[in-house]
Amino acid sequence: GAVVSQHPSWVICKSGTSVKIECRSLDFQATTMFWYRQFPKQSLMLMATSNEGSKATYEQGVEKDKFLINHASLTLSTLTVTSAHPEDSSFYICSARDLKGQGQETQYFGPGTRLLVL
């Protein structure tokens, strides 16, 4: 089946630093990728839609200057948490929609990146 990878799988950083998380579709092309954030024992909250070759679309309440998204190719989207603070500590999950897919089942999720900001 289709595989989406994320790198790194976990990261610990100091407050004030920036962290970049990569999301890759390994065996399919994705014009659209999505970034979610999940706090412990909570549901996934959509942060933004990443569109290949254009600006990302952010959900209400998500700071675009804080969470920089770049979708430079059909297989790669990156999320950069700028000037990270302890409250940004969370589980970040991306999903990628198969370019050739029609239904929601063709949206595949990555394994997630756990971020801990000290």
Added chain:
Amino acid sequence: GENVGLHLPTLSVQEGDNSIINCAYSNSASDYFIWYKQESGKGPQFIIDIRSNMDKRQGQRVTVLLNKTVKHLSLQIAATQPGDSAVYFCAEPIGDYKLSFGAGTTVTVRA
């Protein structure tokens, strides 16, 4: 805005028994629903979906039931196994292939 929510946050079930996970939604115009399974420390995994023109859909050991009258759907897992221990989410598209996830039900299987 309207989104999908779950009735119960946790479910403990004896191995071999059937599990029933419930989900309520508020948008009567919703026409497509998905169930995901999320194991600890991993991303969600697609289980099964259903469209609003159906009342029931079966997969391998799973069945999804949709009651549009009361805006409720459920996921039934037959002969629950230890590997079924996870958090289960129902989700609903909210436009442009974006998904709104419910709160999630944690299923724990007792040996």
